[in-house]
Amino acid sequence: MFLKNLAMAVGLVLLGGFAGYQLRSLEQSAFVSSAGFDLEAKAGRAPSTAASGLAGKKVISPSAGLPPSAVTLGEQMQSLLVKYDDDAARKSVGAMSASDIQAALTLVAALPKSAERDSLRWNLYRAWARTNPTAAWKAALADPLETDEGYLLGAVAGEMAKTKPKAAATLALGLGMGGRRTGALQQVIEEWGKVDPAGAVGFWNGHPDLPVRSWTLTSAINENWEKDPVRAASLVLTLADPQARSSAVSNLMNQWAALDPQAALSWAQTIGNDTLRQTATAEAIRGWSNKDPQAAMAEAQ
Numbered sequence: 054m055f056l057k058n059l060a061m062a063v064g065l066v067l068l069g070g071f072a073g074y075q076l077r078s079l080e081q082s083a084f085v086s087s088a089g090f091d092l093e094a095k096a097g098r099a100p101s102t103a104a105s106g107l108a109g110k111k112v113i114s115p116s117a118g119l120p121p122s123a124v125t126l127g128e129q130m131q132s133l134l135v136k137y138d139d140d141a142a143r144k145s146v147g148a149m150s151a152s153d154i155q156a157a158l159t160l161v162a163a164l165p166k167s168a169e170r171d172s173l174r175w176n177l178y179r180a181w182a183r184t185n186p187t188a189a190w191k192a193a194l195a196d197p198l199e200t201d202e203g204y205l206l207g208a209v210a211g212e213m214a215k216t217k218p219k220a221a222a223t224l225a226l227g228l229g230m231g232g233r234r235t236g237a238l239q240q241v242i243e244e245w246g247k248v249d250p251a252g253a254v255g256f257w258n259g260h261p262d263l264p265v266r267s268w269t270l271t272s273a274i275n276e277n278w279e280k281d282p283v284r285a286a287s288l289v290l291t292l293a294d295p296q297a298r299s300s301a302v303s304n305l306m307n308q309w310a311a312l313d314p315q316a317a318l319s320w321a322q323t324i325g326n327d328t329l330r331q332t333a334t335a336e337a338i339r340g341w342s343n344k345d346p347q348a349a350m351a352e353a354q
Contacts, residue, residue, distance in 0.1 A: 126153060130161050130173070137169040139176070146173075146180045151188070154181045162198055174198070175208045182212035190224060203228065203236030211240030218245040218252060235264040246273020251288055258293040267297030271304055282309050286320055290329075302329060303336045310340030317341075318352070 133142050146154065154177050161177070164170050181189040186209060193205040206228070213221040218241065225237035242265045246253040250273045257263060257270055270292065278285035282305075289305055292298040302324075310317040314337065321333035338352060 126156055127160055130157055133173060134161075134164070134169050137172065139172060142173050143176045143179070146177050147183075149177075149180060151181060151185055155192070158192075158196075162196075171198075171204070175205065178205050178208040179212045182209040186213040186217075186221075199233075200236075201232045203233035206233055206237045207240035210237045211244040214241040214244040215248055218249065219256070221245075222256065238263060238265050239269060243269050243273065246270060247276055250274050250276065250285075254288060254291055258291070261293065267292075267294055267300065270297060271301040274301060275305060275308065278305060278308065279312070282313070282316070283320060290324070299329065299332055302333050306333045306336035307340035310337040311344050314338075314341035314344070314348075314352075 129145065133145060146157070149157065158174060158177050161170055161174055178189055178193055181192070189209045190206070190213075193199060193209050196205055199205045203225075206225070210221045210225050213224070221241045222238065222245075225234060225241050228234040228237060242253050242257060242263075245256070246269065250270075253273055254270055257265060271289075274285055274288055286302075286305055286309070289298065289301040292301055306317055306321060309320075317337040317340065318334065321330060321337050324330040324333055341348065341352065342350070
């Protein structure tokens with residue numbers, strides 16, 4: 054009799070556990086499905102089958118601030134947009150697979166237009182370009198939300214320029230005339246200049262018709278000037294455009310003199326062009342005055 058009662062008790066416990074497991078599974082399924090519905094609902098339309106399927110796909114993303122096991126693709130995108138931070142978004146999407154990035158682009162495109170939404174999609178395209186730039190470029194070309202300024206194409210080309218700058222420039226140049234070409238080239242030269250300023254300057258000098266703002270090159274040269282100011286200054290002098298060269302010299306001298314005025318002034322005196330030498334000397338003294346006004350005044354006199 055005792056054994057019979059014990060067997061019945063164990064059976065009831067197992068039955069209760071199984072029922073609880075089924076209930077939790079149903080609750081989790083409802084929670085996952087609601088993520089896709091909410092995302093589509095914000096866009097003012099009924100949830101699509103594709104969105105519902107994507108919402109149930111688990112994605113590990115510690116930067117989203119949610120337990121990895123509970124995070125779905127739809128929830129991850131929503132959490133990034135709540136209090137959007139560009140650095141956090143870049144870090145989060147950087148760990149995603151190519152298939153998840155494509156799915157996320159589709160989901161986010163369904164949301165109402167906003168600067169945060171567009172910035173998130175920009176970061177998604179850059180993350181995709183790191184692993185498959187060809188596919189990302191084709192997708193950006195066909196993206197209905199691409200702008201006339203080449204916003205998304207610039208994201209792909211700029212990322213590609215970090216490792217294959219000439220190939221990225223070729224892609225951008227192939228866009229023909231117009232805003233998309235300008236925007237993509239701007240990103241190429243900007244990113245190229247960060248990793249290889251001499252290469253970017255050489256390319257720009259060889260293509261004087263490029264619709265790229267000169268300050269992009271100035272910024273690229275000045276990016277790491279403190280590591281080797283003499284090399285940066287010498288590179289500035291190679292800029293073929295007179296206005297860009299003068300502006301770059303002024304910016305560099307001002308910064309350099311604030312750090313090491315004697316070195317900056319000594320270099321300025323080596324410039325052969327009289328006008329450029331006078332500009333460099335004046336800017337060096339100006340930069341020095343920010344650090345030691347009296348000494349700068351004495352030097353000027």
